[in-house]
Structures are given as structure tokens and as C-alpha cells.
Amino acid sequence: MTEQAKSAVPVVVQKYGGTSVGTAERILAIADRIERNLPETPRLVVVLSAMGRTTDELVSLAHQVSERPAGREMDLLLSTGEQITVSLLGLALQDRGLAAVSLTALQCGIRTDGVFNVARIRSIDTERIRAELDAGRVVIVTGFQGINDSNDVTTLGRGGSDITGAALASALGAEACEICTDVDGVFSADPSRVPGARLWGEISYEEAIEMASSGAKVLHPRAAEICMEYDVPIHVRSSFHLREGTWIRGGGQMMERAEVVSVTSDSKIAKITLLDVPDEPGMAARVFEDLAKAGVNIRLIIQSASSERQGRITFILDLEFLDDARKLVQRWETEGVTSSGVVESDVAKISIVGSRLASSPGLAARMFAALGRAGINIDCISSSEMKVACVISADRLDEATRAVHQEFFPENETATASA
Amino acid sequence: MTEQAKSAVPVVVQKYGGTSVGTAERILAIADRIERNLPETPRLVVVLSAMGRTTDELVSLAHQVSERPAGREMDLLLSTGEQITVSLLGLALQDRGLAAVSLTALQCGIRTDGVFNVARIRSIDTERIRAELDAGRVVIVTGFQGINDSNDVTTLGRGGSDITGAALASALGAEACEICTDVDGVFSADPSRVPGARLWGEISYEEAIEMASSGAKVLHPRAAEICMEYDVPIHVRSSFHLREGTWIRGGGQMMERAEVVSVTSDSKIAKITLLDVPDEPGMAARVFEDLAKAGVNIRLIIQSASSERQGRITFILDLEFLDDARKLVQRWETEGVTSSGVVESDVAKISIVGSRLASSPGLAARMFAALGRAGINIDCISSSEMKVACVISADRLDEATRAVHQEFFPENETATASA
Numbered sequence: 151m152t153e154q155a156k157s158a159v160p161v162v163v164q165k166y167g168g169t170s171v172g173t174a175e176r177i178l179a180i181a182d183r184i185e186r187n188l189p190e191t192p193r194l195v196v197v198l199s200a201m202g203r204t205t206d207e208l209v210s211l212a213h214q215v216s217e218r219p220a221g222r223e224m225d226l227l228l229s230t231g232e233q234i235t236v237s238l239l240g241l242a243l244q245d246r247g248l249a250a251v252s253l254t255a256l257q258c259g260i261r262t263d264g265v266f267n268v269a270r271i272r273s274i275d276t277e278r279i280r281a282e283l284d285a286g287r288v289v290i291v292t293g294f295q296g297i298n299d300s301n302d303v304t305t306l307g308r309g310g311s312d313i314t315g316a317a318l319a320s321a322l323g324a325e326a327c328e329i330c331t332d333v334d335g336v337f338s339a340d341p342s343r344v345p346g347a348r349l350w351g352e353i354s355y356e357e358a359i360e361m362a363s364s365g366a367k368v369l370h371p372r373a374a375e376i377c378m379e380y381d382v383p384i385h386v387r388s389s390f391h392l393r394e395g396t397w398i399r400g401g402g403q404m405m406e407r408a409e410v411v412s413v414t415s416d417s418k419i420a421k422i423t424l425l426d427v428p429d430e431p432g433m434a435a436r437v438f439e440d441l442a443k444a445g446v447n448i449r450l451i452i453q454s455a456s457s458e459r460q461g462r463i464t465f466i467l468d469l470e471f472l473d474d475a476r477k478l479v480q481r482w483e484t485e486g487v488t489s490s491g492v493v494e495s496d497v498a499k500i501s502i503v504g505s506r507l508a509s510s511p512g513l514a515a516r517m518f519a520a521l522g523r524a525g526i527n528i529d530c531i532s533s534s535e536m537k538v539a540c541v542i543s544a545d546r547l548d549e550a551t552r553a554v555h556q557e558f559f560p561e562n563e564t565a566t567a568s569a
Numbered sequence: 570m571t572e573q574a575k576s577a578v579p580v581v582v583q584k585y586g587g588t589s590v591g592t593a594e595r596i597l598a599i600a601d602r603i604e605r606n607l608p609e610t611p612r613l614v615v616v617l618s619a620m621g622r623t624t625d626e627l628v629s630l631a632h633q634v635s636e637r638p639a640g641r642e643m644d645l646l647l648s649t650g651e652q653i654t655v656s657l658l659g660l661a662l663q664d665r666g667l668a669a670v671s672l673t674a675l676q677c678g679i680r681t682d683g684v685f686n687v688a689r690i691r692s693i694d695t696e697r698i699r700a701e702l703d704a705g706r707v708v709i710v711t712g713f714q715g716i717n718d719s720n721d722v723t724t725l726g727r728g729g730s731d732i733t734g735a736a737l738a739s740a741l742g743a744e745a746c747e748i749c750t751d752v753d754g755v756f757s758a759d760p761s762r763v764p765g766a767r768l769w770g771e772i773s774y775e776e777a778i779e780m781a782s783s784g785a786k787v788l789h790p791r792a793a794e795i796c797m798e799y800d801v802p803i804h805v806r807s808s809f810h811l812r813e814g815t816w817i818r819g820g821g822q823m824m825e826r827a828e829v830v831s832v833t834s835d836s837k838i839a840k841i842t843l844l845d846v847p848d849e850p851g852m853a854a855r856v857f858e859d860l861a862k863a864g865v866n867i868r869l870i871i872q873s874a875s876s877e878r879q880g881r882i883t884f885i886l887d888l889e890f891l892d893d894a895r896k897l898v899q900r901w902e903t904e905g906v907t908s909s910g911v912v913e914s915d916v917a918k919i920s921i922v923g924s925r926l927a928s929s930p931g932l933a934a935r936m937f938a939a940l941g942r943a944g945i946n947i948d949c950i951s952s953s954e955m956k957v958a959c960v961i962s963a964d965r966l967d968e969a970t971r972a973v974h975q976e977f978f979p980e981n982e983t984a985t986a987s988a
Contacts, residue, residue, distance in 0.1 A: 223670075233646070
């Protein structure tokens with residue numbers, strides 16, 4: 151093949167997550183998979199996460215030497231995780247006689263805005279990657295990380311390898327960004343909770359973003375945003391076999407859309423209600439500024455207009471930030487922001503996602519009715535254009551998920567279908 | 570202090586080895602030591618090895634995915650070890666409120682000749698380090714690694730962190746290169762074998778190089794060579810306390826030199842004797858070329874001129890290369906290079922090192938006599954300008970070491986003295 155013909159072959163980006171590279175055996179399995187599929191993907195860029203165990207060990211070490219490890223040195227420490235997996239996959243491919251090269255974020259020019267621990271990718275200089283692909287090598291890239299203008303490592307935050315994959319696929323004009331994972335694709339509900347969950351053949355970027363944001367472990371919502379912006383199709387599929395999974399792409403390509411694509415459940419949340427918040431301007435702003443400063447991720451803010459609830463602020467946060475939030479609640483109580491903050495950690499959230507929800511109010515009503523028939527009390531409701539979320543008691547979550555799923559996906563349908 | 574005055578304060582480079590940073594507790598202890606001594610070393614560059622355990626784990630992982638892991642990807646993999654320790658020490662110092670920054674080889678511009686696994690440092694661009702020192706930060710640098718012209722990591726081979734320390738001290742014109750280790754300094758023999766071993770206050774570069782090359786775990790001989798070239802004093806000292814250890818510097822500063830500075834023992838060797846090697850030109854060259862190609866490190870080559878031994882080639886190698894050498898011996902037997910190769914792994918080497926050995930042949934005689942009085946048979950002898958080495962039976966090594974040490978350092982002398 152001529153140089154020109156070679157570079158006309160489209161690039162494919164494949165991202166493998168932490169469980170897919172969790173052990174030496176899994177890395178060997180990935181090497182097998184790549185070798186088997188290489189004739190079909192001769193220009194291949196592989197993005198890897200760290201082995202799950204490695205990250206935990208590094209975080210534990212950091213806590214042994216520092217009260218609150220963070221910032222520049224924490225990013226340098228955590229970035230070794232992906233450096234280890236890319237080296238190992240490189241060695242495994244080379245051991246099979248395949249040409250492969252493992253690159254760090256610096257070596258493939260992934261530049262970020264420079265914010266340690268939660269950086270955003272600003273640009274990618276693809277020169278080195280293109281040269282390695284032209285030389286016939288499989289290019290293996292560390293996910294989750296970029297560099298700032300001083301060549302310091304800056305990590306992208308949890309799930310950051312998805313973002314690396316999407317950004318590389320976009321910068322390289324890839325044919326597809328494959329998210330290879332431990333499930334077969336995107337389902338209408340978590341298959342471990344709902345055995346009859348449907349595997350989608352295709353969903354839209356918007357649906358994927360809403361699903362990811364409401365707790366489904368599909369992919370990082372920012373990854374879907376990037377691919378939507380650059381019009382790169384995403385293929386969520388299994389890392390265990392080569393069967394097709396779920397394509398995520400522009401909705402215009404689909405003749406007919408499903409009303410609801412996902413019933414998403416999330417038990418790792420907590421709810422805080424601040425009572426008797428003084429009716430002064432700026433009070434709500436202060437509460438959420440304090441939360442942002444403490445790095446607490448807020449999932450939902452629920453304001454009720456009813457008069458008896460006046461002076462209340464309710465919000466839903468990720469369970470992992472509960473300790474930080476509790477400290478703030480104590481401070482607010484002392485400083486007169488609230489008479490009392492009620493913390494509930496025995497709550498869960500169930501959501502339905504679909505691009506036609508805003509134009510079909512009947513869908514939300516069907517969800518509430520399904521929960522009502524199952525005798526499940528709805529604590530509060532939040533809805534957006536493409537999503538309706540209900541907070542319920544945590545111990546009813548599985549039951550609720552199955553009831554709502556049954557409403558929208560009666561179990562007599564085929565298990566696998568296209569949206 | 571003015572900028573000029575600050576940069577006039579001399580730099581000190583401190584290198585800590587694998588056992589000194591082996592656990593989170595040890596890293597905290599190093600942080601304590603640095604904090605305590607910082608008023609005396611305000612411009613401090615710290616070079617770290619990997620935690621011993623980490624390197625073993627990485628090597629084991631590599632062997633799980635590859636038959637013979639080596640080259641570029643192996644270096645990228647191993648380099649994570651030092652990246653972890655420098656990050657952790659950075660976090661530990663920052664946790665104490667001290668300004669510190671952890672730099673990789675790339676970030677502090679350590680350029681090598683580009684040979685993977687056994688690279689040599691070619692140059693260091695000290696700009697970033699000087700800027701960080703000027704900003705009042707403790708600079709922590711990954712030992713053992715550099716980068717080639719493509720920004721790929723290239724490691725320096727075993728003991729490479731010593732070389733990094735020496736090269737940085739030389740490039741920065743440091744006041745001293747401190748090698749902080751788990752012993753108190755350089756002894757006249759391994760204190761664990763010879764309880765009465767003497768701690769030297771000072772030895773010469775040449776003596777240190779010979780000692781290191783003959784198996785004493787003082788420091789990497791290339792580190793001593795670099796410091797000798799750039800006239801930077803080395804201070805080998807304990808990482809557990811702040812007492813003085815052994816200075817290694819130019820011999821001209823010492824009025825009187827010790828005749829013998831070290832009795833060095835090395836049990837991790839093997840001996841191979843090739844019998845009936847045909848008397849053809851190029852035979853010896855072929856043997857040692859084959860060994861070099863297989864990466865087998867040869868310690869000594871012993872040729873005997875006596876007629877009954879004609880056609881014999883004897884050499885001493887590091888025990889770890891024995892398996893590789895055995896394979897070569899089998900090939901040589903098949904290919905007529907030798908009628909038979911005799912492999913002995915129950916041998917050991919004892920050496921005396923001193924800068925006056927060449928001009929005092931009586932010293933070698935005293936060594937042989939001491940071994941003879943102890944009833945220890947000398948298998949073969951090799952000598953150079955500053956060293957006499959004898960191969961003996963491995964099970965007599967401790968006894969031999971004590972007997973020879975007693976000859977040159979009668980135990981009624983004080984335990985600590987200056988050379």
C-alpha cells in the first residue's frame with residue numbers, strides 16, 4: 151500500500167476500562183482480541199484505564215503519607231496506573247510479534263486547561279500518533295490524563311479514560327470511538343437489576359448523555375458530548391467478544407425513536423433538606439457556593455413552591471460526599487443559614503430517559519402510576535427535557551426499577567432490538 | 570535574601586535508595602529527616618529509587634504478559650516505580666507545609682543516549698530545577714531514568730538512581746552528592762560478615778570505584794566516575810540519622826592513604842571453564858562475543874599460561890546470568906568450541922582494594938598467606954592496579970573474609986578512623 155493509501159484507511163479508537171485490564175490475564179485477553187481483529191482495524195489507537203486494584207493501592211499509599219492528598223503530586227502519582235497498563239499491553243502485543251507502541255499523555259500531546267485532579271482536555275497534537283500509525287504500529291495511549299503547559303501531569307477525574315478516547319477519536323477523525331467494557335452495550339435498565347433489560351442497537355448522543363448523567367454506567371457524559379460535537383460515532387461493546395454492541399450517534403439517522411430508552415437506578419445518593427432558611431436574597435447561592443468550594447457534587451436541586459415548604463432547600467448529592475456535606479450542614483446551623491439540616495442516606499433515585507419526554511407528558515404520568523401500583527412512595531420529583539427522576543426509599547429501588555421497566559418494556563418483547 | 574544571594578547558596582543532592590523508601594512509614598521518616606535538616610540544606614534536590622517491592626511486582630507483571638519483556642515498553646513500565654515514590658514524598662512534604670515539587674526525568678531534562686534498559690546520561694537541562702529551587706521548593710527527582718530524543722523513557726540499569734544523583738550533582742555544581750543508604754557509610758568489609766569492620770571517614774574516588782566494581786554495595790561505580798570527572802564530593806551516609814558517614818573525594822586532599830581500604834566478598838558468582846578449546850585465532854573472541862550478545866555480564870576472565878592448561882578459557886560471571894550461560898555452553902559443545910564446559914556455582918570471590926596495591930606487591934602476598942594460614946585453597950587469582958581477587962570455595966567465604974580483614978585491620982584498632 152502507498153503512504154497515501156495507508157493514511158486513507160480510517161482510524162479506530164478503542165477504550166478499555168479498569169475491569170477489562172484488571173489482571174495480567176485480562177491484558178493477555180485484550181491482546182488476543184486486538185490481534186484477532188487487526189485485519190479489520192489496521193489503524194488502531196487503544197486507550198487504557200488503570201488496573202482497578204492499582205488505583206486503590208496508590209490512593210491508599212497517598213493517604214498514608216498525607217492527610218488530604220491532592221493537587222499536582224497526586225496526579226503524578228495516579229498517572230502511573232495507566233502507564234503500567236499501556237506498557238503491559240505493549241509488551242504483550244510485541245510478544246506476539248505485533249508492532250505496538252505505548253504513549254503517555256505527554257508523548258501524544260494531550261494538553262489540558264491545567265486544573266489538577268479534574269482537568270479538561272484543550273487540544274491534542276496528533277503528529278506522533280499519526281507517525282506511529284503510518285509506521286504500522288498499534289498505538290496504545292494512557293487514558294485519564296493530559297499535561298499542562300509546564301509538562302506536568304493533570305488527570306481528568308473519574309471516568310476520564312472515556313474522555314481521552316472520545317477526544318482522540320475526534321482529533322484523529324476516527325471512524326468510531328469504541329468503548330469496550332464488561333457489559334454487551336447500553337441496556338434499557340441495569341441488567342443485574344432487571345433481567346429482561348433490552349440491549350439497544352442504537353441510541354442518540356443526547357440520550358446517552360442523559361443516561362450517563364442519571365447514573366447509568368454507560369460512559370462518561372463528557373465523552374458523549376465531545377463525540378457529538380465532532381460527529382464521531384461511539385460504539386459501546388463488550389471487551390470479551392467481537393459481537394456488535396450499541397451505537398451512539400446523531401439522532402437524525404434513526405427513522406423512529408423509542409419513547410423511553412432507559413430506566414436508570416442510582417442507590418449511591420443522599421438527600422439533605424435545610425429547614426427554615428431565612429427568606430433573604432443570596433441564601434441559596436451561598437449554600438451552593440459553599441458546596442462547590444468543598445468539591446461536593448450535587449445531582450439534583452429540588453425547590454418546592456408550596457407555601458408550607460417555604461424556606462426549604464432540598465438537594466441530592468453523591469453518597470461519597472456525604473461527610474463533607476455534613477460538616478457544611480453543621481456550619482450552616484451555627485451560622486443561621488438553617489434551623490436544622492435533615493440528612494437522609496437511605497434514599498435512592500430512579501429515572502427514565504428519552505428524547506421525547508418533554509413532548510410527551512403522559513410518559514412521566516405512566517412512571518408515577520407504575521410506582522403507585524407497586525405501592526412505592528415518591529419522596530420528590532425532578533424533571534428535565536429528557537429525564538424524569540424520582541427519589542424513593544432505598545430499600546424499594548430494585549422493585550421500583552422492575553416495575554417502571556415493565557411499564558415501558560413489557561417482558562414479552564424480544565430481548566434484543568434496535569431503537 | 571536577594572535573588573542573587575539565594576542562588577549563591579550551594580545546592581545539595583541527596584539520593585535515597587529502595588530500602589530507604591520501601592514503605593509509606595519510611596517515606597514519612599525521610600520527610601522528617603529532610604524537614605529537620607532543611608535549615609542547613611535550603612537548596613535541596615532529592616533523588617529517589619523505587620520502593621523495592623514495586624519493582625518486583627512490575628517485573629512479575631511483565632513476565633506474566635511477555636516471554637522476555639524488554640526494550641522501550643519495559644522502561645516505561647519500570648519508570649512508574651520512581652514516579653510513585655517522588656509523588657509520595659512530595660505529598661508528605663506538602664502535608665508538613667513545606668514547598669516541594671516532584672519531577673520526572675522528562676520534566677528535569679535528563680537526556681540519555683537512548684539505549685533502552687541500560688541508557689547512559691548525555692546531558693541535563695537544569696533550567697526547571699533551578700527555577701524550582703529559586704522558588705524555594707525542595708525538588709524531588711525520579712532516579713534511574715532519563716529520556717531519549719523522542720521523549721521516550723530510557724532507564725539506566727540497576728543502581729541507576731546513584732547515577733542520576735551524581736549526574737544532577739555534577740550538572741548543578743552541587744556542594745555534595747549525598748548517597749543516603751541503610752548503612753552508616755563505607756566500611757573496610759561488609760559489617761554483616763565482619764563485625765570489626767572499620768567505617769572510613771574518607772576514601773578516594775578510585776578506591777570507591779574499585780570497591781563498587783568488586784561487589785561492595787557502596788554505590789554504582791559510574792556514579793563515582795561522574796563525580797570524579799566533575800570534582801563533586803560524594804558523602805555516603807545513613808538515611809536513618811544525620812551523623813557523618815564516608816566522604817569520597819579527590820585523593821590529593823589526603824596526606825596519607827591506607828594500604829588496603831576494603832576486603833570485599835561476593836558470593837553471587839559462578840565460574841565456567843571451557844576445556845580443549847581449539848587453538849585457532851578468534852576462538853576466545855567468539856566466546857566473549859556470544860556472551861555479550863546474550864547480555865551475560867562477565868566479572869573476570871582468567872587465562873593461565875601453563876602448558877597443561879592450554880586450550881582452557883575460564884571466566885567468572887554474575888550468578889543471575891548462569892542459566893543464559895549454560896545454554897551457550899551447550900551450544901559451544903555442539904559446535905566444537907569446547908569438548909566440555911565445566912560450570913561451578915559453589916564458588917565465591919574475595920578481593921582486596923587499595924590505591925597502593927600495584928606499587929606494593931607484598932600486600933597481595935599477605936592476602937594469600939592469610940588465606941593459606943586459614944587452610945583456604947585459592948582456586949584462581951586475578952589482579953589489577955588497585956585490586957587483587959581470589960576465587961575460593963563458597964562455603965569458606967565468611968571465614969576467608971574475616972581472616973584477610975584481620976590481616977590488614979588487626980582488631981585492636983579503633984573501630985572508626987579516617988583513612
